[in-house]
Amino acid sequence: MSGFSHLNDRGEANMVDVSGKAVTQREARAEAYVYMNEAALSLIERGDHHKGDVFGVSRVAGIQGAKLTSQLIPLCHPLMLSKIVVDLTLERAQRRVRIETKCKLDGKTGVEMEALTAASITALTLFDMVKAVDPGMRIEGLRVLEKQGGKTGYWAADGGDT
Numbered sequence: 001m002s003g004f005s006h007l008n009d010r011g012e013a014n015m016v017d018v019s020g021k022a023v024t025q026r027e028a029r030a031e032a033y034v035y036m037n038e039a040a041l042s043l044i045e046r047g048d049h050h051k052g053d054v055f056g057v058s059r060v061a062g063i064q065g066a067k068l069t070s071q072l073i074p075l076c077h078p079l080m081l082s083k084i085v086v087d088l089t090l091e092r093a094q095r096r097v098r099i100e101t102k103c104k105l106d107g108k109t110g111v112e113m114e115a116l117t118a119a120s121i122t123a124l125t126l127f128d129m130v131k132a133v134d135p136g137m138r139i140e141g142l143r144v145l146e147k148q149g150g151k152t153g154y155w156a157a158d159g160g161d162t
Helices: 038-046 054-067 113-132
Strands: 024-035 083-090 097-105 140-146
Touching: 024 113, 038 054, 038 083, 038 113, 038 140, 054 097, 054 113, 083 113, 097 113, 113 140
Parallel strands: none
Antiparallel strands: 024 097, 024 140, 083 097
C-alpha cells in the first residue's frame, strides 16, 4: 500500500512478521548530546552531586531503557540483547556531554531503536539529575551512527553507507 512495513494492506498499524528472516549478528550505535552551563559541567566533572554519580546513574538508566524498548515503542519486537554499551564523555570545550550507545544481538531484526532509546533515556536521566543547576539544558543530535547485520548489511551516517 504505502511501502511502510508497519502497515498492512488496509493501511492499519501492524507488527512486522520476522519469522521467515535469517538470524544474523546485528549491531547499532547511536549518539546524543546534552548541552549545559559551566556550573552543571563542573558539578558532573567533580563528581560531588548530592544525587550521586551522574554518569553512573545515567548509564544504568540507558541500559535499562534499551532493554525496555519494545514496551515503550508499540510496534517494536521484544529483543534478547546480548550487549549494551553506554559511554558518556564530558566535552568541556563544547559545554556538553556526549552520549554514545551500542546494542548488539544475534537475531532477526535490527537494534537501531534500542540504541536510540538507550541514548535518549541516558540523556533524559542526566538532564533530570542536573536540572536544578541548569534548567536550560538542551538535548540535541539524537541519531543512529551506524548499523550492521541483516539483509541490508552495513550503513553509517555521514556518507559511510555501502
